[in-house]
Amino acid sequence: MSGKSKYPEQFRRDAVELARSSDRPLRQVARELGVNHETLRNWVRTAEQAQAAPADAAAVVDQEELRALRKRVAELELEKDILRKAAAYFAKEMGR
Structure with missing residues (x-):
């Protein structure tokens, strides 16, 4: 999320959590919070990417480890x- 925002970080996290857990459409949640729906959509997308990043990083580490092991x-x-x-050479030499 951007460094300069008129919304505090905790508000953005709470808004994302509300949007994810609510059965209501994203537009309605955004309207209730007084936020543009595209802003809320961007916050949700950014949070999803942040959650996916550790999994991707783990996959990269696993691939590197697999390459090293191979x-x-x-x-x-x-x-x-x-x-x-x-061993075959020395066994042959010992047999002479």
């Missing part, structure tokens, strides 16, 4: 392959 698995598989070849 890279680590590839490294471990390469190391395992090298060790298997080394």
Whole structure:
């Protein structure tokens, strides 16, 4: 929500909560509060985006962690392959 507003932050939060919990149309709620309906709609939209943002951030973190884990698995598989070849080589050398 914008930094410079004639409405206090607590009023905006309460208005958004009222708009979400009410069965009345957004226009009617806005009219009862003495706020332009587009202003109230913007407040509701901004609040919804703010709630969605943490979920999106968590998804990004999960994707980064998944990418790092896949890279680590590839490294471990390469190391395992090298060790298997080394073990086969030394077993062959010991058999001579």
